[in-house]
Amino acid sequence: MNRARLADRLDDIETDGYLLDAAQDDANQLYLSGFTGPDPFLTLYVDGSVHLLVSGLEYGRATEEAAADTVERHAEYDYEYGGREERYDMYAAFVRDKGVESVSMPPRAPVGTADAMRDRGIDVAVDGDDALAEVRAVKTADEIDAIREAQRANEAAMRAAESLLADADVAGAGDEPEAGTLLYEGEPLTSERVAEEIEVTLLRHGCALDETIVAGGTQAADPHNRGSGPLRADEAIIVDIFPRSKATKYNGDMTRTFCVGEPSDRLREWYDLTERAFEAALDAIEPGATGADVHAAACEVYEDAGEPTFRTDPDTETGFIHSTGHGIGLDVHELPRLASGGGELEPGHVVTVEPGLYDPAVGGVRIEDLVVVTEDGYENLTEYPISFGV
Amino acid sequence: MNRARLADRLDDIETDGYLLDAAQDDANQLYLSGFTGPDPFLTLYVDGSVHLLVSGLEYGRATEEAAADTVERHAEYDYEYGGREERYDMYAAFVRDKGVESVSMPPRAPVGTADAMRDRGIDVAVDGDDALAEVRAVKTADEIDAIREAQRANEAAMRAAESLLADADVAGAGDEPEAGTLLYEGEPLTSERVAEEIEVTLLRHGCALDETIVAGGTQAADPHNRGSGPLRADEAIIVDIFPRSKATKYNGDMTRTFCVGEPSDRLREWYDLTERAFEAALDAIEPGATGADVHAAACEVYEDAGEPTFRTDPDTETGFIHSTGHGIGLDVHELPRLASGGGELEPGHVVTVEPGLYDPAVGGVRIEDLVVVTEDGYENLTEYPISFGV
Structure with missing residues (x-):
């Protein structure tokens, strides 16, 4: 974590403190607290210090693991398995105890907690x-190494x-299953079978x-379709893998x-075009360029070739129908x-x-x-060849 | 999903509609929408009907997959990759379009969206x-089957x-590694190695x-410690597995x-005592009994044997230091x-x-x-023997 950047950014906030109520599955919480609590807990940032409030069950691990200045447990506020309102009373007491009368919370913080604090x-x-999302976007060297390591497993x-x-073999004419189906060890090779191999390999790599x-x-023509059933020859098969390191939690x-x-x-033309859009986007990446510039670079390659994009047709359902890319870290997006x-x-x-082209009629x-x-530009953290044929 | 129960419960709500803004990782959202959208989307329940608002990227899959009466995409509200305020404008227009002037949201709904609706x-x-959590707690036969299937994989x-x-073998005196360490194929058997085997097996079972x-x-003395490093003979080793079916999403x-x-x-005494607490809790389960009754039944076994519980000592860090159990479904808790x-x-x-005993001095x-x-009681969905020795 970049502490200086965090302080710079959070000390700009006009409230006394910055409050999180979330479990480790919330990237802001994991980042600020440094604690992998499985159930929601409170983290309060005040004047450069980070304070945690956790249940008794999580107290021991939190004191060892958290990147916090203080860790308190519910018992310190005389709360034990009470009702909802008693829990909010404890939260308010914890916040006030730190001299805080006003807090900021991120847009996706729980409204129940926010309203309960207001009521108090x-x-x-x-x-x-x-x-915090803006602070998280800029990675330290350690964070980059963690992402690099996840990419090696990938x-x-x-x-x-x-x-x-x-x-894989390819089923011939007149065969069972249908001709063109990929076969592995005599059985149809399915999306599920390939996904399982991916997942087992990732587990073996932490x-x-x-x-x-x-x-x-046609499944590949829907960018969010996970795929199912037998795979076929002569079709484009999209394999998109986004693993998370169990040790570092980076993706x-x-x-x-x-x-x-x-x-x-x-399809061949689409592949070559997408490779060019990919290269054009990479070439546009440097400090000072905007995410919009990089996206424009990819769009232009497609548009010059007559493929629709959201820029030329906001309602298109075929062509380049998503953004060129996104930040990645503790969150995949x-x-x-x-x-x-x-x-x-x-x-x-x-x-x-990650530019791409989609059309159910093509794939x-x-x-x-x-x-x-x-x-002065970018470093590619990926070391895997780009090739359509296998 | 139990539609009748849902309608009964949600029609009690005093607002015009019930609004969710979440992705599939939110169990309420997955339950009500029936859609596995990876990014947050809106679901609005009004008078027995379920309405979804999703991005263009997710529209095709949502129309096929969702258990919704209507599915709309952002383009229908002339929104496309705009800023935050434009997005909230779209949300408000979507809600009003359904004749809704007031909504309820769950306690963990995003405060940004709630406040933005209020501003509008x-x-x-x-x-x-x-x-919705209360509706989800009572499972249909299909949901019970899904949980049973996940438990088979477990x-x-x-x-x-x-x-x-x-x-495993056990390293002898004077050996490397330290005597008492478990060995598997000549290498120390670690928590990580056993966890990997569990995870790979679960993947192979969907x-x-x-x-x-x-x-x-001593790691086992902290109920939330995941465990790490070499395992040893003559110690208690806790193995706690909570898998999620990829097909049904039930745990x-x-x-x-x-x-x-x-x-x-x-340790032997603790094991026997815990087995008795476990049986006592099971015996207490029937319709009309409360969760508190079941917990009390387990606590009494421990307390009668002189072991501390939160009932006898709210500050105890040893003994039976958690609740007896929790509901499970789309969420683990x-x-x-x-x-x-x-x-x-x-x-x-x-x-x-799941009663248990903990003390760093014992395990x-x-x-x-x-x-x-x-x-008229309960059915155990678990078919695995209970035995301390392996």
Whole structure:
């Protein structure tokens, strides 16, 4: 954590303190508290100090683990398994005990807690800028190393997926299953089977993940479709993996699109175009450029080739129908945005670059690497070849 | 989902509608919308109908997947990658479009959205009772089957863990590593190695999980310690697994405590006592009994044996230092609570029963099954033997 940056940013806040009520699955909470509590707990930032309030069950681990100046437990406020209102009374007492009469909370903080503090005379402002998210966007060297390490695990998983595809046979005419279906050890090779191999590989490399995308054919034309059922030859197969290191909690992210057999001319053209859009976006990344500039660079490649984007047609359902990339860290999606309206890039920003084309009549193609913005450009944190054929 | 129960409960709400702003990781959202959107989206319940507002990227999948009466996309409100205020304008327009002037939101709904609706003249009440959580607590037959299936995967993982322990050798005096360390294929058997085996087994059975607990010795004395490093003979090793089915999103939960070698008399006594507390709690489960009654039944076994509980000493850090159990479903921890203040049990409630004893000087012991409350008692959804020795 960049303490100086945090203090700079949070000391700008006009309230006395900055209050979080969340568990470790909230990236702001994990970042500010440094504690992996599984149930919601309070973190209060006041004048450069971080104060935690946790349950007795979590107290021992919190005192060892948290990056906090003080850790208190519920018993210190004479609260034990009481009702909701008693819990809020404790929260208010904790806040006042730190000399705080007004707090800011992030936009996604719980309204129940915010309103309860207001009912108890503590001013609550919503920090619409989500200051902690802005602080988190700029990574320290340690954070970049953590992301790099998650990306190494990601590459191992991508290799495992590509190997399954490379080793697959193709069912012939008149065969069961249907001709063109990929076969692995005699069985149809499914999205689920490839995803399982990815997930097991990631576990063996210290990463967990909720989901992964292995989507072929028309499924690949929906950027958020996770994919299911048998994969087929001559179609584009999108493999998008975003693992989280269990040790550091930082994420990696990478997408490759593969084809077993012979892609159509149109698919081949899409792949080459997407690779050019990808390169154009990378070339645009440097401090001072905006996320909007990088997105524009990718869009222009597609638009010049006559493919629709949201810039040329806000209602389009085919073409380049998402942003060029997003920040990544403790969250898979965080600041900055490489999109229309995306702000200025700074050294230490870690972003995905992932242009793609989608149309149910053709399929889907996406190429994604992860890079860190440096003083004079960017460093690519991804070391995996870009190739359509397997 | 129990639609009748939902309507009964939500139609009691005094506002015009019930509003959610969350992604699929929020159990209320997943339950009410039936949609696995990875980014926050809106769900509005009005007079028995469910309305969704999603981004264009998620629209296709939402229309297919959601249990909604209507699905709209941002473009229908002329919003496209705008700023925060424009986004809230769209949300308010969506709510008003459904004839709604006042909404309830759950306690953990985002304060940014709640305040923004208020600023736009829509009344927002915090539903302190979390009505959806109460509806979710009572499971349908399909939901019970989903939990049962997750528990089957859990049992396979527990078998894998127990096998590693059963197959372990014990380092002798004068050996490297330290005498008493468990060895597997010549290497020290660590918490991490057992956890990996659990996780891989769960993946092979269609489940994902964020974390699992494999904690031995003094680590086991902290109920939330995940465990790390070499495991040892003659110590109690707690294995607590809570997997989530990737297909249904419902969770299982089970804990066993194992000992390789010879436990001390004290540990053996703790194990027997915990098994008795476990049986006493199970015996207390029936419709009309309260969660507090069930918790009391477990506490009494411990208290009669002279072990401290939160009832006899609210400040104790050793003994039985957590509640007896919790509801489980789309969340690992949900209603009802088997704890002081826990309310009345109803048929369809699915709860864990998990008494335990903790003391850094002795270690930790916990036994946990998952049961469903039936018309005349309970059905145990867990089919795994309870045995200290491996």
